[in-house]
Amino acid sequence: MASSISLAKFAHPLVPLNSSARSADRPLFSDPFFSSASSLLAASSSAKLPKLAASRSTRLRAVSNVVKETNLNSAPSPSNLLITKQEGLVLFEDMVLGRAFEDMCAQMYYRGKMFGFVHLYNGQEAVSTGFIKLLKKEDCVVSTYRDHVHALSKGVPARQVMSELFGKTTGCCRGQGGSMHMFSKEHNVLGGFAFIGEGIPVATGAAFSSKYRREVYKDESCDQVTLAFFGDGTCNNGQFYECLNMAALWKLPIIFVVENNLWAIGMSHLRATSDPEIWKKGPAFGMPGVHVDGMDVLKVREVAEEAIGRARRGEGPTLVECETYRFRGHSLADPDELRDPSEKSHYATRDPITALKKYLLENNLATEAELKGIEKRIEEEVEEAVEFADKSPVPARSQLLENVFADPRGFGIGPDGRYRCEDSKFTEGTAQV
Ligand SMILES: Cc1ncc(C[n+]2csc(CCOP(=O)(O)OP(=O)(O)O)c2C)c(N)n1
Ligand SMILES: [Mg+2]
16 A cells, blocks of 8 residues: 555654644545545555645535535635634534533533443544534434434434433433433434444444435435444454445445544554554545544544545445544543553644634634633533433333343243342342242
8 A cells, every 4th residue: 555654653642643744644545535446446556646646635625615505694704714604613513512511421420420431522523523514414323432422413412412321211312321322313323332343334234224225215315324433443343344345345325434542442553453544444445545634623524525425426435534532531430541641732732622713713704702602502501401411300110121122021020020120039149030
């Protein structure tokens, strides 16, 4: 493969991942969008690099044109900007919501309001926002255990997500899923998954179903796209490769979005994988592989727009590697002592929300007062979500064995129709079953 990135550079925490030096090193990123599967592979030869690099600027202009056309209601922005004011504010609000929601989760967790593991998304907001805010309601999102913010970006109300975390009946899964299993049929959020890689085949199945309905049932209106989000560590899991194969083979409308935050719990990505450049796995399967700075929502959005467009037009899947960073430990139970403090402080200076704020202000797309107004509104929304969750009822005991597919008589329910867990002999281990 043509790539001149050295591992040392990739690993160095003080080299900004979006520096121009780095981009110049990686002329292949994003450009496979313009190639068929076969020319993608051919493009790996260094002779093709100048041409591919040139096509990137063409794509940038095309994106800004599309954005302008689809936002007739907003004030026109200068031609060199990729977003309108209205879009910028939507992105900002969504990222602020994600951050404020997660900060509140940490408080509530330590106050004992939530149970089990809780994995926060702080620092990675540009990925969720950059992709999901471009989706239609019918499009699907599949997440991992780090799923609150994906659900929020897809439109699941904050109060429903918070109630789910509190284990209450008003939660999006009626309190039965908890932090790692956000699901909403209404919003086409097809789940958070505690087992790594488990969501990828579910997403592939959803994409297959869209294509099947369109091509076999001739439902022309069915142009849904599915986004599968997962981490760098998960890319060492077999399900990832099986799904890349099927998605490429059947040209499924799916985007595999890798949130490469450089760590899988306490395992460095560089120590765990034979080739740390995950994007390269796309061309290996005959689909575009794209690398993007996942701390820059505008760059993520630009790549997402292209990938979603391809999928919707029936041109098949894309693998997007977003280089990002989580600002907190792996979960709220993780003391986060393994990562180097200089690495953490380096990424803290690249906070995606601060960067977007700066962009909006410098380009006169928003005023300080407007952004403060959004922050205040979100703060109130999150406070309200906590009050709502706190006041909501806990599920009735009768809900315990709902959605359990095995026959609950026997293990769960005794011959008298009562829950066996209510029988003290059963909990003592002395019951005769
Ligand atoms: C099949 C399976 N094996 C192991 C685990 C334990 N586990 C939980 S999170 C995790 C690391 C995942 O890292 P990554 O994919 O990079 O996601 P991140 O947490 O960084 O978002 C592992 C190995 C699991 N949940 N599922
Ligand atoms: Mg990771």
